[in-house]
Amino acid sequence: MIFISKLVLYFLLWTLWSYTIHVIAHIPHKKNVLNKIHLAHHRYHYEESMWPPWHDFFFWFGGWKETLDVWITFTIPIIVLIFFDPLYGVILLIFHYFYEIFLSRNVLDHNPNIKSKITNLIPIGVFHMKHHKYYQCNYSFYITLWDYLFRTNDKKMMERRRQRKLQKKKTV
């Protein structure tokens, strides 16, 4: 029981970290290095093939920006965890490695054909594609919890935009 609870706790902390880094990475500022790095992800075009390029297996994602983006957002916190609690760190690392190589590309995260209710829980398919469309919503990875908790999911963002428009109309 303790094993499962600790694993869930570390998983939540890890996803909170990646969510936070992703939110910061979307703050446009000339001194925001994370922003410059992360924009490479938004420029990336996935080919038809679902098989990853060979360099992904070595955790090199085609350029230093793309690579640093993944390392800062996901890999480094796991390496830190391995020093403190190796068993859980290694479990997360194995999960992260396989997800990043085989699933994160156009299989799950960037697959617009995944539209079912599962996207309310796991930020894949249309949920993540809306992040690519609007930039200011749906920052979560692996679990949508943080977007709902911090009200950054696409529905809340649309609501805020609508209210802002209404307020503008009132002041004119």
Ligand SMILES: [Zn+2]
């Ligand atoms: Zn992004």
Ligand SMILES: [Zn+2]
């Ligand atoms: Zn993406």
